[in-house]
Amino acid sequence: MTDGHGRRKVEYMDGMRKTKVTMVQYDIAWRMVAENRNRIESLVAALPASDVIVLPEMFTTGFVAEPNGVAEKADDSETVRWMARMAQYRDCAVAGSIVVRTDEGFRNRLYFVTPDGVSYYDKHHLFGYGGENRHFVAGQHRLVVEWRGVRWMPVICYDLRFPTWCRNREDYDVMICVASWPQGRIQVWRTLLAARAIENQCFTVGVNRVGDDPTGHYSGGSMVADPWGRCVAECKDECQEAVTYGLNISGMRTFREKFPVLRDRDGMLTS
Template sequence: MKIAALQSTLFWQDRDANLAYFSDLIKNIGAADVVVLPEMFTTGFSMAPEHIAEPADGPTLHWLRDMAQQHHIAICGSVAVQENNKYFNRFYWVSPEGESHYDKHHLFRMAGEHKHYAAGMERKIVEYQGVRICLQVCYDLRFPVYCRNRNDYDLLIFVANWPEARRHAWSSLLTARAIENQSYVIGVNRVGEDGNGIHYSGDSVILDYLGQPVAHAAANTPAILSAEISLADLQAFRETFPAHLDADGFELK
């Protein structure tokens, strides 16, 4: 599976400008099976959902469908969505074969996200080209129990607006999630400054199941990370080092 992860700047609360920007980028990424965009890629990490949120079947979802069909890719990233009188930070997954979504479960209280958005309550695994993929958003990275591999995924994706001030935690936790879950991990973060004056350094990365980088973006600059992941290599490693067989059982409440 060929991955293209887009570390990018974002136009603050300007959906049309962001969609035009990503449309141009996607035209030039070359061969890819999966394209990963940052968290809230149409607006930046905004706590004004009453101004920026789209309906569940809104224009960004239609754009994702168009991109998937035109370029024969699966494409994913999160968007502010309004549904049933609630707002969600919704991670869309769209491919030519169909679509799914995951609503961010852990809301970043230090920015007041829990006051503006509702938490999703369903963990989401999608399957594409035989690869099982777990969808997660930004702050979810800090909660290893929630994203723990229960032998139900092969690739873990985090999309984020993770500030530069905590970049060490971002990189360290991504590595830990790859090692402990014996899984490929993609972490896609934005760069630049948002409308609140918060700076983002990116540090996007694609890691293998040993926590080693397969591709890594330079800090503070837009970049397209390209890498190929191998399900056969992952399965071979799990067979020779089956640590998952000694994992502790648990259930989420």
């Protein structure tokens, strides 16, 4: 069955199907925008159908603290148009962050692109240890996007360390974290993804890169954690691959109803 635009139409009934998310973990060529888009296309070419394809942080350049020469204009980005073409062709959402130039300055901006439109989130916690705060402007607003009956909240790398910013206000089902997280701190990455899933009673989808850049080495560790903090899907370490996993959103919502932790979160109690 297709819709009026000729795209595959899926009937979404709670409990009838799982929401499929695809993690694309790959070696990002340093500051080579077109080359990285080609690498992604090769990895996803043979993928089965998915609802959301997630790419790493700064997926067209690698993590650049100095954005001059690689930043795209926010209102005229070839990469966003490329994401839109992929979303249309594969009938899915495509999410990942790139470097853009705005009137206020450079942004580490995550785009969530569907066949019907574009939403974006600007990284709030800039990585001062790596010099990101010297060249980028921090975003001030969270983003929650509803797509195919599921509410998605994206964050970017360093944001993951800040539970107050990530706190589920009963407004999202899946947290997406795109990252350039170095191998030396990879156990912290896995622990934080599990912790954010447990405390927010959500799925967390963390997508990291592999390979090297001028500052260090990246081993991957892309994974999905369920609301109990269990790793239920992952990419192989040191490996370029795309892994698809079906999220049981209906089961997660049943768990929340039976064990309503979120209702007792800070800010909800009265003295």
